[in-house]
Amino acid sequence: MESRTSVPGEAAQLQALTQFLQDFCATAKLPPATTLPFEIALEEIFMNVVMHGSPAGRLAQVEVSLALSDDDLTLAVEDDGPAFDPLALPAPDVSAPLEARRIGGLGVYFVRQMMDAVSYARTGPRNQLRMSKRVTRSDAAPAGTNPG
C-alpha cells in the first residue's frame, strides 16, 4: 500500500499533510498510538523545510509519500530546496537547566528517538529524508494464531 502527495513548503499546508497521513493510516487500519510518532515526524521534518527550504522568495515544493509493507511504515519527505541534512544537526542537551534550554535540534532528536530507521540523501536537486518504523495493524491476527 502506497500513497503520495505534493504541497508547497508553507506552514499552512501542515494540516493537509497531517490529514493525508491520518487518512492513510485509517485505511491501513493502524491504531492511533502507531500513527502518532509519524504525525510528529512529519511535522518536524516538514516544518524544517518550511523554515530552511525556501530562500530568496522561492517556495520549495514538498513531496510526502507513505509506504506500508508487512511490518513497516515508511514516511519519505522530499523537497527541492537547498541541500540540507537535518540529521547532521547536533543533538540537543535534554538535561540542561531551564535557562540554557533551546528548541533547535529537538525535532530531529524526536524523529531519531521514535523511528527505527532514519536516512538522508541528496539526489540531484532534491533532499530526501526517509523514516521507517515497525507497525502493527489492528486487524492483524494475534501472535501464535494460524490464520486459515
Added chain:
Amino acid sequence: MFDIHQGPAGEVIMSGRLDATQCDAALKFLDALARPEVIDLAGLEYVASAGLRVFLLAQKRVKAMGGGLKLVNVRGPVHDIFRYAGFDQVLDITRAAE
C-alpha cells in the same frame, strides 16, 4: 483543532492539537496573562517540538517572576513527548490518571 482558554479557577485549559501553526496563538494567550500558573492539559492530544517551545518560553517568563508553571492532567502520549525532551526536569508535570 486547538483551543486555549481560562477556566473558572484561573487555570489555563488547552485542548486539541498544538501543532506548529497554533503556537503563535497559544503564546499570545499566555503572554497576555500576568502570571499563568496551572495549565490543564487533559484535552491536549498532540504536541511536537514547536509546541514545547510555547511551554518553555512561558516557563522562562514565569520563573523569572519567581513562579513556576504546573502542567496537570497530561495524557500519556503527550507526557512521553515532554519526557523525551527532558522537560520533566525543568517543568512541574503531572500525568493524568489512567
